[in-house]
Amino acid sequence: MELLVTTIQSPPCEIEELAQEIAKKLQVPLIPRDRYSITALKNNYQVENIIVITKNGPIVHTIGGEYFFHLNMAELRIENLKNGKNDHMIAAMSLSAGMSVLDCTLGLATDAVVASFTVGQTGKVIGIEASPILAFVASYGLQHFTHEKEDVNQALRRIQVKSKHCHDVLINLPDNSFDVVFFDPMFRQPIYSSSNLKPLRYLADNSPIAESTFAEACRVARKRVVIKEALHNNEFDRLGITAIYGGKYSSIQYGVIKVEN
Template identity: 45%
Template sequence: MNDSLVITTGIRSRKNLEEKALELSREWKIPYQPREKYSLDFIREMTGASTILLVSHQKLSLVTNGKEFFFHPGLAKLRIKELQAGKTDQMIKAMDLQEGDSLLDCTLGLAADALVASYVVGTKGIIVGLEDAAPVAHIIARGLRSYTGEKPELINAMRRIQVVNQHHLHYLRNLPSNTFDVVYFDPMFRVPKVKSSSMAPLRDLANSSPLSIEAVAEAVRVARKRVVMKENRESQEFQRLNFQLIQGGRYSPVAYGVIKGGVLK
């Protein structure tokens, strides 16, 4: 992926929106291009940028290959409602996540899983999300800090998530042993799910390299309780990466590999 970025505004921008874009340009050290009446395609061609950070009245978004990426609680909101109704969330079950636990989400992405986990661990818990792709980390971090219009418990869960723009292997190597209760991986599926349209822009932006055996070994060292990986149910990644226990809903297309108690066989 070409990491070149440019910041611009919506086509009907006002002075305050342009000032916001300039502020972000300075903060993130990304070039600013006045929108004027140019199309996004023209701006991309003119600047040579592969991705545009678009500042509009409603949100911040990234536009790449004609697809738009922005933060939204999405399915996390529904999953939290189901937890409140006493239903089982398969990810939370696989993690054995409890109130007050600490979780390192090594592949933050859209932050949906981290948001559900943040709700579960509550105010005494810790959620750290790692995102290797700087544009994605920028959008998600700002969205988690500024998103409004939801119930307090959902907003509070958003605000508790700490976003770190760093590759998980480098981050894990520098952590002491037994730092987090749970370490979680949700790498890009080797075979994408056709129905997952929200992931389409993310696949263009995020690191799509397969999870390494070294990263799993480091995760086992760092996790006090367990390491969990989400993958397609029939994926060979579970076997390749030594996940012995596979959990998940009987009819779900995804499953969770679990390594318990810091033991990698």
Template identity: 40%
Template sequence: MNNENKGHDMIKVAVTTSKEDTVLIEQAEQIALELNIEYLSRRRRSIDTLRNEYDLDYLLIIESQQVILKGETTLAWHPCMAVPRIKFLRLGQKDPMIEAMGLKPDYTVLDCTLGLGADALVASYFLGEAGSVIGLEASKYIAFLTKWGLNNFSGRNKHVISALSRITVLNQNYLDYLPEQADNKFDVVYLDPMFECALKKSSGLNALRPLAFYGDVTCAVIKEAKRVAKRRVVMKQNIGSTKANKLKPDFIGGGRYSPVTYYIWEKNE
């Protein structure tokens, strides 16, 4: 079943459990109500059998220690590259995204395209207790996975755990959210729209593609983001992007050998 070209709101999903377990079934039924999707009892049927029988793009599988979206690709929450990036920050190295945002420890950040939250996690760590991050995710399934992961991650890194607790996940589209916000509400507004081309080394990002929101970031979106931002707007794109240059950024930043670059608009006070 090819869902690469489907809209994220057209994806057909149901929820089930990894096994017939009373606790897991109760959790799955509650999640089905929360997401307004169908709960399917396993009844010894395989995941592929359920997907084919109900013509599903994905099954949301509730396990005892994890939640997984299983379709042609498999997606589960993990801090991914955020952990080594935080480690490098702790060693005194610079992070290109943090540099592009111009962050200071007490800033507030609006991440308009949260995804699985790796960039938000790095920003939250850098901001510390005085700062905060709000993440918007248009796909209710990605938003659910990320919120679940932030709330249930059980790693040993206390700095990561603390940073996770300071991220607020909202299942909203930035096109709807930005116009509702007051002027200068956030220090930095950040956008990381789905890349035009898949990145070969980013399996986690590529697994998001069938579920992601593909709205264009237009000049009007940047104008609205600048209204909401107190200091700057930052958009991440791959090096080969042809769209971002048309948005006339004030300047461009990024790591010397990185496959991504950061388009930056300063807020004129």
């Protein structure tokens, strides 16, 4: 067994009900917390990961630390956009109000939130996540996390989440059905400075984007396919990408395929 669901100690009814719902959805055992510590539950049930349902939503205890929904850099990036500053991802996507984005690697949904804020109410962002645990945490957080600014909350609520491998979604989509198709796969070499994302590595699909998946993305995109990668990666060469966006001193780059005529 890899995963179980439990609650905080002495949970109120609504937390017990949510835990039941989540255990059913993820098809994993629900274990009463009683007075056990998380370490004791891990040892007793021989699991690597435990989802604890708390008053602030689900927290996944992994061997790499605790994973839970938060805005990460989205808040600062949105603030910068409001102040007229450049965002490298938005520039690489050439994204504006009313456009549609298919985020094929949703993760914590930071990039999707910035995209959703940019495309606004008339646009559309769908996020696909291969790991059912990560899809659940993102989907719950996007629906329940509350920020002091209502436009940020609205950007979160508009994102639709699909718990699937992106190849299976792409092959069923018509040609030219999203303005932008975006990938941010797990970097081949992790950037250790982003330590708040360390637990994600233990839950994520760490495989590279298959060439056949990338070809499907080029068929589905109306304007651009964008892939985020670490500096000096070999992925752009492998996928035949030559247009590179990003900051001069940034450790992250955006490879872009323009598919519009």
